[in-house]
Amino acid sequence: MQDLDPILQARDLSVYYDTKKVVTDVNLDVARNRITSIIGPSGSGKSTLLRCFNRMNDLIPSARVEGQVLFDGLDLYGHNVDPTEIRYLIGMVFQRPNPFPKSIYDNVAFGPRINGFKGDIDELVERSLRRAALWDEVKDRLKTSGLSLSGGQQQRLCIARALAVEPSVILMDEPCSALDPIATLAIEELMHELSEDYSIIIVTHNMQQAARVSHYTAFLMVEEARVGFMVEFGESRKIFTNPEDERTEAYITGRFG
Amino acid sequence: MVRADFDRSLEELQAELVGLGEMVERAIIKSMDALERRDLAVAYEVVAEDDLIDAKRFELEEKCIDLIATQQPLAIDLRTLLAVLQIAVELERMGDYAEGIGKICMIIGDDVPVETPKELPQMADMGLTMLRRSLKSLVERDTDLANAVWDSDDDVDELYDGVCRQIFLDMGQHPKTIEAATHFLWVAHDLERIADRATNIAERVIFLVTGQSGGFGDHRENE
Numbered sequence: 001m002q003d004l005d006p007i008l009q010a011r012d013l014s015v016y017y018d019t020k021k022v023v024t025d026v027n028l029d030v031a032r033n034r035i036t037s038i039i040g041p042s043g044s045g046k047s048t049l050l051r052c053f054n055r056m057n058d059l060i061p062s063a064r065v066e067g068q069v070l071f072d073g074l075d076l077y078g079h080n081v082d083p084t085e086i087r088y089l090i091g092m093v094f095q096r097p098n099p100f101p102k103s104i105y106d107n108v109a110f111g112p113r114i115n116g117f118k119g120d121i122d123e124l125v126e127r128s129l130r131r132a133a134l135w136d137e138v139k140d141r142l143k144t145s146g147l148s149l150s151g152g153q154q155q156r157l158c159i160a161r162a163l164a165v166e167p168s169v170i171l172m173d174e175p176c177s178a179l180d181p182i183a184t185l186a187i188e189e190l191m192h193e194l195s196e197d198y199s200i201i202i203v204t205h206n207m208q209q210a211a212r213v214s215h216y217t218a219f220l221m222v223e224e225a226r227v228g229f230m231v232e233f234g235e236s237r238k239i240f241t242n243p244e245d246e247r248t249e250a251y252i253t254g255r256f257g
Numbered sequence: 258m259v260r261a262d263f264d265r266s267l268e269e270l271q272a273e274l275v276g277l278g279e280m281v282e283r284a285i286i287k288s289m290d291a292l293e294r295r296d297l298a299v300a301y302e303v304v305a306e307d308d309l310i311d312a313k314r315f316e317l318e319e320k321c322i323d324l325i326a327t328q329q330p331l332a333i334d335l336r337t338l339l340a341v342l343q344i345a346v347e348l349e350r351m352g353d354y355a356e357g358i359g360k361i362c363m364i365i366g367d368d369v370p371v372e373t374p375k376e377l378p379q380m381a382d383m384g385l386t387m388l389r390r391s392l393k394s395l396v397e398r399d400t401d402l403a404n405a406v407w408d409s410d411d412d413v414d415e416l417y418d419g420v421c422r423q424i425f426l427d428m429g430q431h432p433k434t435i436e437a438a439t440h441f442l443w444v445a446h447d448l449e450r451i452a453d454r455a456t457n458i459a460e461r462v463i464f465l466v467t468g469q470s471g472g473f474g475d476h477r478e479n480e
Binding site for chain 1: 332468
């Protein structure tokens with residue numbers, strides 16, 4: 001594997017819910033301006049790991065994180081770090097599209113306004129919607145509710161909303177699982193375009209999707225004794241044609257368990 | 258096993274591929290038999306039966322495409338299907354060489370102007386052994402055996418060079434036999450190609466098992 005330029009680095013990262021360990025000693029480098037997918041069976045800690053990358057686990061009272069997450073060398077869990085600021089730099093898109101019950105325009109303008117954005121907000125909204133490949137479909141109805149859009153459009157609106165605060169990383173937790181195949185392909189195409197300027201991590205159950213969109217893939221697993229440990233990480237091309245570990249092979253060929 | 262159906266399909270596919278290999282093996286044996294005995298009826302059979310080999314190859318290809326489209330194979334499954342596709346083509350081409358020998362028999366006819374060079378049956382035997390071993394290496398996922406097939410290709414090449422030299426020499430000494438000798442040159446060429454195709458099959462087995470493509474040179478450099 002060629003050397004990767006990491007923007008995020010998990011170092012001996014473990015996560016507990018109360019006393020239960022759900023992510024175990026993960027060491028993972030996330031490449032800058034590339035798409036990294038996290039795959040693995042249910043309960044293998046994929047989403048929990050993803051949430052570590054912008055401290056979303058802080059919002060779960062019982063969650064405790066051990067180890068480090070370095071963002072361009074800065075420890076996200078360090079003392080002087082404001083998790084809210086982190087979430088602007090490292091945005092998130094969720095499984096089900098969750099636009100605010102506001103207009104399309106206000107959905108996108110929301111984050112920048114809270115942030116005290118001083119520039120041309122119209123221009124920012126247009127740019128974000130264009131980047132999310134939604135502008136042409138909504139430019140004549142920016143004042144209508146975000147909830148009036150189709151599922152695929154809503155998800156792109158959520159991506160535009162994340163982009164509006166100008167993050168450098170976008171975390172996606174099963175972003176297509178509520179979408180039909182065409183809307184799914186549109187999001188995948190968009191991810192591909194966005195990866196020129198953003199680093200993207202996607203959690204997906206859809207192996208074909210991971211193979212299609214991501215440059216790198218991390219495979220997490222759960223065993224009786226250990227939960228949420230990383231079995232293999234590598235270029236997706238390699239993982240999906242010739243994985244090193246037989247557990248990876250068993251999982252991606254559907255012969256797991 | 259949660260993909261029992263798919264696993265069964267892969268097993269059946271491999272069995273059919275081995276079946277195709279046996280058809281090709283029989284074609285080579287018959288073509289050489291026809292050549293040595295100048296048996297036009299057998300030669301004609303070889304030529305006619307090549308259609309069955311071609312049909313079987315396309316049948317295997319369709320099954321591979323169906324499985325790729327419906328099962329979205331990855332990793333070892335993907336490599337298996339690609340290997341089957343490619344090996345089916347190699348076998349079909351070997352069948353064509355046997356057919357070529359059959360056609361040469363029909364051109365030579367049943368009179369015997371010159372004796373068949375003794376190296377030709379030797380080359381055929383070696384090619385057949387390589388074919389059998391390459392398919393065995395596939396069934397047993399045996400890379401050592403696949404490597405051994407590759408090694409024996411040099412022996413066939415050596416015999417080929419020798420028989421060509423001898424034929425050219427004979428041509429010079431007995432100009433009347435030039436036409437017949439030219440036909441034997443073609444047979445030697447076909448047999449040499451059969452051995453090459455067996456080597457290609459062995460290469461595909463290495464790819465299937467290890468994921469390394471690029472042929473034996475690359476594979477060995479990595480060892």
